[in-house]
Amino acid sequence: xxxxxxxxxxxxxxxxxxxxxxxxxxxxxxxxxxxxxxxxxxxxxxxxxxxxxxxxxxxxxxxxxxxxxxxxxxxxxxxxxxxxxxxxxxxxxxxxxxxxxxxxxxxxxxxxxxxxxxxxxxxxxxxxxxxxxxxxxxxxxxxxxxxxxxxxxxxxxxxxxxxxxxxxxxxxxxxxxxxxxxxxxxxxxxxxxxxxxxxxxxxxxxxxxxxxxxxxxxxxxxxxxxxxxxxxxxxxxxxxxxxxxxxxxxxxxxxxxxxxxxxxxxxxxxxxxxxxxxxxxxxxxx
Ligand code: FAD
Numbered sequence: 613x614x615x616x617x618x619x620x621x622x623x624x625x626x627x628x629x630x631x632x633x634x635x636x637x638x639x640x641x642x643x644x645x646x647x648x649x650x651x652x653x654x655x656x657x658x659x660x661x662x663x664x665x666x667x668x669x670x671x672x673x674x675x676x677x678x679x680x681x682x683x684x685x686x687x688x689x690x691x692x693x694x695x696x697x698x699x700x701x702x703x704x705x706x707x708x709x710x711x712x713x714x715x716x717x718x719x720x721x722x723x724x725x726x727x728x729x730x731x732x733x734x735x736x737x738x739x740x741x742x743x744x745x746x747x748x749x750x751x752x753x754x755x756x757x758x759x760x761x762x763x764x765x766x767x768x769x770x771x772x773x774x775x776x777x778x779x780x781x782x783x784x785x786x787x788x789x790x791x792x793x794x795x796x797x798x799x800x801x802x803x804x805x806x807x808x809x810x811x812x813x814x815x816x817x818x819x820x821x822x823x824x825x826x827x828x829x830x831x832x833x834x835x836x837x838x839x840x841x842x843x844x845x846x847x848x849x850x851x852x853x854x855x856x857x858x859x860x861x862x863x864x865x866x867x868x869x870x871x872x873x874x875x876x877x878x879x880x881x882x883x884x885x886x887x888x889x890x891x892x893x894x895x896x897x898x
Contacts, residue, residue, distance in 0.1 A: 617641045619890050620706055620715035622694050622839075625651035626876045627721035627867025629678050630883030631890075632687050638891045643690050643713065650675045650689075652832065653723065654876070663876045674876075695744040697840045699860050702897075709744055709769070716897070717890040720840065720850060720858075720865040721883055724874070725832040730760075732806035733829065740812025743838070745769040745828040754778045755825035758815050760803050764788045766830040770796055773828075781815075781822055836869060846871070856886035864889050 621631045624646025635642040649655060657671030666674050682689070692708035697718055706713040733741055742748045745759060746769055758781040759770045767782075771793045774780045780796045783803060790798050801817040806827055808814070814823045836843055836850050844851045844859035849871040856864045866882035868874045 616703055616714040616716060617643055618715070618894055619643075619717050619719060619887070620694075620697075620704065620713060621645065621719045621721060621887075622697070622706075623721035623723060623833075623867065623869075624648075624689050625653060625721060625723050625867060625879060626678070627723075627869075627879035627883035627886070628719070629682065630880040631719045631721060631866060631887040632883075633681065633685060634884050634887035635890070636685050636687055638887070640891060640894065643715075644687065645690050645692050645694050645708065647691055648679075648689050650678050651723065652725075654678070660876065693744075694839070695747060695834065696838075697863075699840070699842060699863065702862075704862065707744070707747065709746055717862040717864065717893055718840075719856075719883070719886045719890060720836060720863070720869060721867045721879070721886070722833045722836070722839070722869050724848070724868040727831060729835070730803055730806055730829065732808070736806055736808050736812050736827075737838070739810065740808060740824075740826050741806060742826065742828050743830065743834055745773045745830070748826070748828075749773050749776050752777045752826050756823065757781070757826045757828065758783065758822060758824040759828045759830060760785060761830045762786060763830065763832055764790075767792050769828070769830060781824065783817075836865075854885075855889040856882055857889060862890075862893055 618640035619635045619642035621628045621644040632644040654671045654675045692710045694706050694708050696707040698705045704715050704718045753776045756779045757777040760783045762785045770782045774793045782796045782798050784790045801819050805816040850865040852870045856866050864886040866886040867879035
């Protein structure tokens with residue numbers, strides 16, 4: 613069994629980073645999952661004029677300040693994508709792409725990059741549609757698998773599954789050059805619909821159709837309802853109260869994922885509240 617930590621923070625944008633600082637100050641055991649890049653949204657901002665103390669700085673400069681802050685406090689970001697979180701009563705089981713984890717509380721700070729599901733995606737989820745190719749690879753031994761990838765990082769997932777599948781199609785939804793195993797067929801086209809009766813049968817693209825047994829859709833984030841079964845939503849956002857508590861005991865959320873306005877300082881402030889609420893919750897359980 614993995615070591616059970618006090619707080620698992622999912623997402624390394626301003627909300628997650630702020631939650632991590634506060635978890636550290638309150639001397640709780642925790643992990644922050646995401647990317648050492650911190651947040652793609654922060655890096656992309658040309659100029660930020662509304663974050664306290666950083667007038668006129670670029671998103672990149674602020675990202676570097678966040679990274680320095682984390683380093684000064686000896687906080688390391690765990691580069692693992694969390695694909696599923698299950699509430700087990702008094703703890704949470706987290707399924708990552710690289711590892712599984714256990715935590716007494718969870719803070720969801722995943723941002724809002726999940727986009728609209730493809731036609732047929734939700735209906736066929738778990739019946740050929742999945743979000744983690746490495747996790748489900750054994751199910752696709754000698755079968756045809758299609759990967760729709762929104763980030764170059766996902767190329768390793770395609771290479772991994774190519775070792776067991778009979779055929780892998782790779783559909784890059786990003787602009788960078790694709791570098792995957794030579795056995796993988798790269799298709800530059802736009803996915804439109806997933807079709808299947810009981811299980812996935814084919815993927816309809818704008819210009820062609822491909823027959824496939826499985827389809828992995830690898831977006832930067834997973835919609836909260838899919839990430840945490842049983843979570844109460846308010847439209848596309850997670851429903852929270854003023855303490856950033858969700859409907860699940862021990863599960864908190866912060867940042868863009870809980871609603872507009874989408875702003876750095878709001879995200880950071882909510883990350884702070886979520887961490888302090890998780891700390892109070894943990895202290896009450898003792
Ligand atoms: P994000 O910053 O989106 O961070 C979420 C992080 O979690 C990402 O790193 C993601 O990869 C990671 N993650 C997601 N799911 C998982 C998972 N399952 N496992 C592991 N990691 C995961 N706001 C302002 O206030 N001022 C501005 O000037 C401004 N300019 C902007 C310019 C641009 C171009 C854009 C796109 C946004 C701008 N914003 C601005 C909005 C701001 O970027 C967001 O409000 C803010 O980044 C939200 O922070 P967050 O922590 O909620 O989420």
